[in-house]
Amino acid sequence: MALSPRLHVSGQGNEDDLLTELERRALMNLSDEDEAADEFDLAARVRGEPAVTPDPGDDTLGGYIDKHDRVPAFTGSDDQPYTVDLDVEEVGDPAQPFAAFLIFVRWAETGAGIMDHVESGTVATGPDAESARQAALDLSLYEVKAELDAAIDRRRRELED
Numbered sequence: 001m002a003l004s005p006r007l008h009v010s011g012q013g014n015e016d017d018l019l020t021e022l023e024r025r026a027l028m029n030l031s032d033e034d035e036a037a038d039e040f041d042l043a044a045r046v047r048g049e050p051a052v053t054p055d056p057g058d059d060t061l062g063g064y065i066d067k068h069d070r071v072p073a074f075t076g077s078d079d080q081p082y083t084v085d086l087d088v089e090e091v092g093d094p095a096q097p098f099a100a101f102l103i104f105v106r107w108a109e110t111g112a113g114i115m116d117h118v119e120s121g122t123v124a125t126g127p128d129a130e131s132a133r134q135a136a137l138d139l140s141l142y143e144v145k146a147e148l149d150a151a152i153d154r155r156r157r158e159l160e161d
Contacts, residue, residue, distance in 0.1 A: 061086070061144050062137030072141060074104075077149040078156075080115075081107045084144055086136045088129045096125035100136035104148050118151035 058064055061084070064072045073083045082104045091099045102120040107113070123143075124135030139147075 059140055059142075060137065061139050061141065062134070064141060065137070072144070074145050074148055076104070076106070076152045078152050081109065081111070082148055083107065084148065086123075086133065088132045088136075090129075091122075091125075093125070096127065096132075098126050098129045098132040100124040100126075100132040102136070102144065102147050102151075104151060118148070118155050120147040120151050123147060 058067050061072070071083050071085055073081060076082050085103050085105070086100055087103055088098055088100045090097055093099075099122040101122055104118050104120070105114055106116045106118070108115050123139060124132050126132035126135055
């Protein structure tokens with residue numbers, strides 16, 4: 001992808017405007033195989049670096065656990081370190097009696113101990129515990145991170161009330 005050498009941005013905040021224009025042009029020039037590229041891959045391509053090819057199966061909760069033999073860790077929207085695990089419970093719904101939810105354990109910044117935890121809402125349901133669990137394991141890591149940030153936001157609002 002080649003950018004026009006005549007990229008002119010006027011007004012205040014030229015650097016922000018320039019970055020926005022570069023991003024817009026990069027997105028307009030995506031090929032079909034680029035459609036699934038994440039923001040890091042896109043940034044590498046804009047800089048002229050080789051594309052980052054994600055490892056197949058490493059982008060879901062279950063795939064990550066299978067590949068790395070551990071649960072993933074995230075930095076929450078509160079800038080604190082978290083790991084994630086999932087649990088399934090019976091909820092009494094005759095159509096989908098089992099529900100899966102995520103438990104996010106907040107660690108001390110030194111990693112020396114557990115400080116707290118937050119929980120997601122229901123992220124998957126199923127006719128049996130294994131079906132609900134598998135559906136939750138199929139969540140992308142982006143979806144898991146979004147659940148973490150939503151749980152942190154819920155906790156923040158609860159504490160404010």
